[in-house]
Amino acid sequence: MIFLQLSIFPLTVQFEDVDAHGVVHHPNYLKYLERARSYGMKKCGYSLEKLISSGSVLAISEIQAHYLRPALLEEELFVISQVTDVGKTSIKVQQVITLRLPKTDEIHLAEDQNVSLPETIFSAKIRLVCVDLKSAKAKSIPQDLKQAIKSFNQPLGANCSQNIDPPLVGELQKCEYLITT
Amino acid sequence: MIFLQLSIFPLTVQFEDVDAHGVVHHPNYLKYLERARSYGMKKCGYSLEKLISSGSVLAISEIQAHYLRPALLEEELFVISQVTDVGKTSIKVQQVITLRLPKTDEIHLAEDQNVSLPETIFSAKIRLVCVDLKSAKAKSIPQDLKQAIKSFNQPLGANCSQNIDPPLVGELQKCEYLITT
Amino acid sequence: MIFLQLSIFPLTVQFEDVDAHGVVHHPNYLKYLERARSYGMKKCGYSLEKLISSGSVLAISEIQAHYLRPALLEEELFVISQVTDVGKTSIKVQQVITLRLPKTDEIHLAEDQNVSLPETIFSAKIRLVCVDLKSAKAKSIPQDLKQAIKSFNQPLGANCSQNIDPPLVGELQKCEYLITT
Amino acid sequence: MIFLQLSIFPLTVQFEDVDAHGVVHHPNYLKYLERARSYGMKKCGYSLEKLISSGSVLAISEIQAHYLRPALLEEELFVISQVTDVGKTSIKVQQVITLRLPKTDEIHLAEDQNVSLPETIFSAKIRLVCVDLKSAKAKSIPQDLKQAIKSFNQPLGANCSQNIDPPLVGELQKCEYLITT
Numbered sequence: 009m010i011f012l013q014l015s016i017f018p019l020t021v022q023f024e025d026v027d028a029h030g031v032v033h034h035p036n037y038l039k040y041l042e043r044a045r046s047y048g049m050k051k052c053g054y055s056l057e058k059l060i061s062s063g064s065v066l067a068i069s070e071i072q073a074h075y076l077r078p079a080l081l082e083e084e085l086f087v088i089s090q091v092t093d094v095g096k097t098s099i100k101v102q103q104v105i106t107l108r109l110p111k112t113d114e115i116h117l118a119e120d121q122n123v124s125l126p127e128t129i130f131s132a133k134i135r136l137v138c139v140d141l142k143s144a145k146a147k148s149i150p151q152d153l154k155q156a157i158k159s160f161n162q163p164l165g166a167n168c169s170q171n172i173d174p175p176l177v178g179e180l181q182k183c184e185y186l187i188t189t
Numbered sequence: 190m191i192f193l194q195l196s197i198f199p200l201t202v203q204f205e206d207v208d209a210h211g212v213v214h215h216p217n218y219l220k221y222l223e224r225a226r227s228y229g230m231k232k233c234g235y236s237l238e239k240l241i242s243s244g245s246v247l248a249i250s251e252i253q254a255h256y257l258r259p260a261l262l263e264e265e266l267f268v269i270s271q272v273t274d275v276g277k278t279s280i281k282v283q284q285v286i287t288l289r290l291p292k293t294d295e296i297h298l299a300e301d302q303n304v305s306l307p308e309t310i311f312s313a314k315i316r317l318v319c320v321d322l323k324s325a326k327a328k329s330i331p332q333d334l335k336q337a338i339k340s341f342n343q344p345l346g347a348n349c350s351q352n353i354d355p356p357l358v359g360e361l362q363k364c365e366y367l368i369t370t
Numbered sequence: 371m372i373f374l375q376l377s378i379f380p381l382t383v384q385f386e387d388v389d390a391h392g393v394v395h396h397p398n399y400l401k402y403l404e405r406a407r408s409y410g411m412k413k414c415g416y417s418l419e420k421l422i423s424s425g426s427v428l429a430i431s432e433i434q435a436h437y438l439r440p441a442l443l444e445e446e447l448f449v450i451s452q453v454t455d456v457g458k459t460s461i462k463v464q465q466v467i468t469l470r471l472p473k474t475d476e477i478h479l480a481e482d483q484n485v486s487l488p489e490t491i492f493s494a495k496i497r498l499v500c501v502d503l504k505s506a507k508a509k510s511i512p513q514d515l516k517q518a519i520k521s522f523n524q525p526l527g528a529n530c531s532q533n534i535d536p537p538l539v540g541e542l543q544k545c546e547y548l549i550t551t
Numbered sequence: 552m553i554f555l556q557l558s559i560f561p562l563t564v565q566f567e568d569v570d571a572h573g574v575v576h577h578p579n580y581l582k583y584l585e586r587a588r589s590y591g592m593k594k595c596g597y598s599l600e601k602l603i604s605s606g607s608v609l610a611i612s613e614i615q616a617h618y619l620r621p622a623l624l625e626e627e628l629f630v631i632s633q634v635t636d637v638g639k640t641s642i643k644v645q646q647v648i649t650l651r652l653p654k655t656d657e658i659h660l661a662e663d664q665n666v667s668l669p670e671t672i673f674s675a676k677i678r679l680v681c682v683d684l685k686s687a688k689a690k691s692i693p694q695d696l697k698q699a700i701k702s703f704n705q706p707l708g709a710n711c712s713q714n715i716d717p718p719l720v721g722e723l724q725k726c727e728y729l730i731t732t
Contacts, residue, residue, distance in 0.1 A: 023408060023418060024401045024578070026571045028241075028624060029322065033567065034249040035219035039386045042216075046385060046444075056385060057444055060209075068215040071254045078248070078325070081571060082408075082419055141210065144259070204589060204599060205395065205582045209388045209443060216386070220567045227566060227625075237566060238625055262390060263589075263600055390603070391684065396611040397585075400578035422571075430577040433616045440610070440687070503572065506621070 014123065015048035015160075016109070017087040021079055031078035037130050038071070041103045044087035045134075052156035062150050063141050069098065070135040077129040083107070090123055091157050097146045098137045099157070105130040194341055195304065196232055197290070198225035198268040202260055212259035218311050219252070222284045225268035226315075233337035243331050244322050247280065251316040258310040264288070271304055272338050278327045279318045280338070286311040376485065377413055377522075378471070379406035379449040383441055393440035399492050400433070403465045406449035407496075414518035424512050425503050428461065432497040439491040445469070452485055453519050459508045460499045461519070467492040557666065558591035558703075559652070560630040564622055574621035580673050581614070584646045587630035588677075595699035605693050606684050609642065613678040620672040626650070633666055634700050640689045641680045642700070648673040 019040060027033035046056050059065065079085055086106045093100040107127040116124040122133075140147040200221060208214040227237050240246065260266055267287050274281035288308040297305040303314075321328040381402060389395040408418050421427065441447055448468045455462040469489040478486040484495075502509040562583060570576040589599050602608065622628055629649050636643040650670040659667040665676075683690040 022401070022405050023571065024404060024576065027566065028569045028571065028573045029246055030571045034252075035216040035223075035567070038216035038219065039384070042386060043384050055444065065210055067259070068256050070256070071215075071252065073252045073254075075249050075251070082417065203582075203586050204390065205397070205585060207390045209385065209390065209392045211390045214386065220565070223567060224565050236625065263598065391608055396614075397578040397581035400581065404578075427572055429621070430618050432618070433577075433614065435614045435616075437611050437613070 014115075015044065015051055015089045017044035017047045017089070019043065019085050019087065021081055021083045021085065023081065026081050029078075031080060034075060037073065037075070037105065037132075040085070040087055040105065041089075041132060041134065044089050044103060045101065048089050048160075049153075049156075052153075052160040054153050054156040059150070059153065060141070064147065064150060065139050065141055066099065066136040067139045068134065069137040071132060073130070073132040075130055079105070079129055085129075088123070088125060091160075092120075092122060092133075094149065094154060094157055096148055098135055099149065101134045101136065103132050103134060104128050195296075196225065196229035196270045196341075198228045198270070200224065200266055200268065202262055202264045202266065204262065207262050210259075212261060215256060218254065218256070218286065218313070221266070221268050221286065222270075222313060222315065225270050225284060226282065229270050229341075230334075230337075233334075233341040235334050235337040240331070240334065241322070245328060245331060246320050246322055247317040248320045249315065250279065250318040252313060254311070254313040256311055260286070260310055266310075269304070269306060272341075273301075273303060273314075275330065275335060275338055277329055279316055280330065282315045282317065284313050284315060285309050376477075377406065377410035377451045379409045379451070381405065381447050381449065383443055383445045383447065385443065388443050391440075393442060396437060399435065399437070399467065399494075402447070402449050402467065403451075403494060403496065406451050406465060407463065410451050410522075411515075411518075414515075414522040416515050416518040421512070421515065422503070426509060426512060427501050427503055428498040429501045430496065431460065431499040433494060435492070435494040437492055441467070441491055447491075450485070450487060453522075454482075454484060454495075456511070456516060456519055458510055460497055461511065463496045463498065465494050465496060466490050557658075558587065558594055558632045560587035560590045560632070562586065562628050562630065564624055564626045564628065566624065569624050572621075574623060577618060580616065580618070580648065580675075583628070583630050583648065584632075584675060584677065587632050587646060588644065591632050591703075592696075592699075595696075595703040597696050597699040602693070602696065603684070607690060607693060608682050608684055609679040610682045611677065612641065612680040614675060616673070616675040618673055622648070622672055628672075631666070631668060634703075635663075635665060635676075637692070637697060637700055639691055641678055642692065644677045644679065646675050646677060647671050 017040075021032055025032050025036045049055060049059070084107075086109055087103060088106060088110075089101055089103045091099060092102050102122045104123065104125050105128065106125050107129060110125045110127075114126045118124055137146050138149045139145065198221075202213055206213050206217045230236060230240070265288075267290055268284060269287060269291075270282055270284045272280060273283050283303045285304065285306050286309065287306050288310060291306045291308075295307045299305055318327050319330045320326065379402075383394055387394050387398045411417060411421070446469075448471055449465060450468060450472075451463055451465045453461060454464050464484045466485065466487050467490065468487050469491060472487045472489075476488045480486055499508050500511045501507065560583075564575055568575050568579045592598060592602070627650075629652055630646060631649060631653075632644055632646045634642060635645050645665045647666065647668050648671065649668050650672060653668045653670075657669045661667055680689050681692045682688065
């Protein structure tokens with residue numbers, strides 16, 4: 009049995025995001041993902057500023073992205089993020105953008121432990137490498153960041169079922185998805 | 190024997206492109222690639238405007254990107270693009286960003302026909318799908334675009350060797366790489 | 371006595387927004403203002419989509435901007451917008467970015483009816499012109515948009531005083547500033 | 552008699568620059584201006600990197616911008632820049648975007664010494680303040696930057712007339728406008 013706590017970041021497509029065809033310009037999805045990772049880091053009790061002041065940065069190393077359906081002006085989107093692996097110097101994240109909040113029974117785990125969600129319009133697997141700001145070389149992920157992610161991903165106990173309904177958008181700051189498998 | 194004509198698009202990293210760490214912000218690489226594809230389309234005798242006025246758009250479907258080394262402010266970069274496959278409704282492109290123009294003998298073809306170039310800082314494989322602007326559904330690539338790409342990729346004959354030296358930056362508009370394999 | 375209903379749009383500075391000096395890159399303030407205007411239009415019961423589907427667009431004609439203090443990564447900002455004039459074909463908006471929500475007694479009206487707010491880091495006066503999407507020529511502002519803005523700016527009666535305290539950030543969707551002069 | 556050496560920066564409107572209406576999104580003009588200022592600084596024998604490594608930055612303090620006509624996808628634009636004032640801690644620049652290179656007799660100087668150019672689609676007056684990177688306070692402009700700007704703006708002598716024809720786009724790196732008044 010695995011408990012997965014998913015971080016959910018809601019956003020509204022702005023005029024600045026769309027291209028000449030009226031759909032979100034493809035590089036902007038990467039911005040959405042980054043916003044969601046920054047938000048998720050905060051939810052773990054860590055922050056971008058703390059990371060930078062520790063002399064580290066999580067640099068993008070690899071991206072595999074699938075664009076499934078275009079996103080439109082003023083559409084409300086949800087970036088759902090899941091840390092899938094934490095190594096010595098690198099972190100793997102799966103990030104999915106959906107058109108609505110999924111219900112618990114709509115979330116499926118693939119064999120590779122990646123989530124499958126309804127009304128997905130975009131999905132990506134990202135590999136980040138911890139890099140030393142001075143030397144620009146790979147370094148170990150700070151221990152407290154590792155711990156923060158671990159705590160966030162950890163099974164929360166028998167009361168998890170209380171979270172199985174999708175949170176209201178206004179409630180996102182308080183509650184996240186928790187999936188029992 | 191295969192002749193590959195590579196399209197080369199030079200650019201200078203602008204202040205607007207770099208992030209808080211003084212390196213190019215990762216979504217901006219996708220913008221660089223798109224500029225190079227637009228430029229390459231023009232080199233083929235086609236253009237973005239022609240495509241749009243035909244009621245079509247080449248939408249991004251998949252991106253596999255590897256970030257190998259950060260690019261710095263005011264660095265001069267070269268986006269080297271190669272169409273690797275033209276299907277009924279989709280096109281595959283390999284795009285590489287290097288720090289300098291490669292010499293002909295530095296260009297190697299991997300088994301999958303993708304080029305390997307020295308001082309590569311970023312590489313990506315992109316899949317584009319031709320989409321009908323009205324129905325938003327996949328459609329056949331316009332025949333004249335297909336022909337334009339084919340002509341560009343076609344063997345140019347025995348005189349190819351005249352192009353084997355790297356072009357000067359100022360000469361890029363006149364000449365592109367041509368590789369004999 | 372004038373009642374001014376100010377629209378307030380909160381945002382968090384994202385990593386994508388800051389430049390090599392760690393402060394918000396100056397063109398991004400214009401994006402913040404535009405997001406706030408879109409939001410304000412919705413608060414009036416109108417929307418960007420409705421405007422576009424009426425064949426019109428509010429195009430920027432003039433901007434006078436003052437950058438007073440840089441905004442930093444992950445700072446929470448408030449874009450406070452005020453329609454100052456609605457003409458036949460053009461609208462004038464004053465927009466101010468502050469570091470915190472002002473209290474009612476901190477809001478001052480200058481002689482030109484523009485508001486002055488504490489901890490302002492940026493202020494701008496924007497002139498927008500209504501343009502016909504087909505002819506690209508100036509046209510009259512749609513009557514229903516004009517009415518929507520008017521209603522929003524209208525005195526709300528004797529109960530205004532109930533709104534004089536700054537709204538909590540979470541409450542912004544429900545309540546806006548209302549200033550009696 | 553005043554000689555004005557104008558810096559000219561050519562660019563092509565990219566797909567990434569246009570908005571849902573197919574015209575350049577208004578904040579992007581500020582990016583174009585910044586690229587042109589960086590380019591102009593290099594033409595003076597100075598550079599952004601040199602400025603930063605001297606612990607200084609030229610921060611935007613004021614912008615007055617007029618949007619006169621939209622710019623379209625793949626249009627070729629020219630950003631024409633003129634330093635109008637160099638003070639102790641601040642620099643004023645006038646920047647104009649045109650659709651073609653003006654001929655010398657088409658350039659007019661207004662009473663305030665600002666140039667007026669044909670087929671202008673955008674014009675702006677920018678005030679930049681030299682800021683110390685550590686203290687974030689205004690500081691004197693580095694003496695060598697001041698000198699570099701002065702040399703660039705200086706009368707070049709009797710041979711100026713050789714430059715009075717508009718340069719070819721490909722020749723822009725070698726020659727700039729020089730106007731005798």
